[in-house]
Amino acid sequence: MRPKSDQNMVQTLRPTITAPVFPSTSTEFINVMAHYHRAEIARMAGWRDRIDRTTNWAITVVAAMLSVSLSTPTAHHGVLLFAMVLVLLLLVIEARRYRFFDVYRNRVRRMERNYYAQIFAPEERTTDDWILKLGDDLRQPMFLTSQSQAISRRLRRNYCWLFLILLVAWLVKTTFIRMQENAVEAHLVTSVSEWVRNAAIGPVPGWSVILAVTLFYAWILFTSLRRPKGEGEPAFGNVHV
Numbered sequence: 001m002r003p004k005s006d007q008n009m010v011q012t013l014r015p016t017i018t019a020p021v022f023p024s025t026s027t028e029f030i031n032v033m034a035h036y037h038r039a040e041i042a043r044m045a046g047w048r049d050r051i052d053r054t055t056n057w058a059i060t061v062v063a064a065m066l067s068v069s070l071s072t073p074t075a076h077h078g079v080l081l082f083a084m085v086l087v088l089l090l091l092v093i094e095a096r097r098y099r100f101f102d103v104y105r106n107r108v109r110r111m112e113r114n115y116y117a118q119i120f121a122p123e124e125r126t127t128d129d130w131i132l133k134l135g136d137d138l139r140q141p142m143f144l145t146s147q148s149q150a151i152s153r154r155l156r157r158n159y160c161w162l163f164l165i166l167l168v169a170w171l172v173k174t175t176f177i178r179m180q181e182n183a184v185e186a187h188l189v190t191s192v193s194e195w196v197r198n199a200a201i202g203p204v205p206g207w208s209v210i211l212a213v214t215l216f217y218a219w220i221l222f223t224s225l226r227r228p229k230g231e232g233e234p235a236f237g238n239v240h241v
Contacts, residue, residue: 033115040108047101048241054094055158061086062162066169077173078201081209084166084216091159095150101241102145103137110134113236148223155224157241163220170213174199 023029065083069075114130117123145153155163175195176188189195199206 037111040104044104044108047097050097051094051101054090058087058090058162062165069173077170080166080170087162091154094154095147098150098154099143099145106144152223152226160224167217
């Protein structure tokens, strides 16, 4: 059995665990709110920067593929289909980043609506339930936007225009300019059957390529027009990403 003197020495060497200090006055609470508000804004700004980077990558991909495909009549239209796949991949990546951004944006806006707005323009109907919801969110963070909703929002904001540019370029490439081995022999497509032949990619027939592109853009149109009402921050104004 260990001697009592050794036990006392071990107890003195152990670090003393103290309870965290909580704000006890209104001044301390205001300081905590100010610093926490700045921290959440920094988080939100970081994820917003990641969203903008993905959009810039998508714009760069579209510009590069357009320059490659439309530079000469002999360039294959499959480059534009490949660009559609790349932009779709970037859209999925950006939707995931947008979901993280939406979590921190919601926290910032909740404090601004219910705390800072009350300082400048008090309203009677505002309650203290917001701070309980903020605490629950900090204890168990959860996504507020689904992946499909995030894709829909990013499509409406930016990506629908990129896909539209690629579609117009693909139609120009397959419908109006016939690919030939010699650029001098290029001429306008004069029939639907010729357009179908021109849309073929190797062993893949042209009608299947046209059908795939039609279904893909029908999904884009449906996803872009689908707009749930009263969900998240868009319900509190039109100034949102």
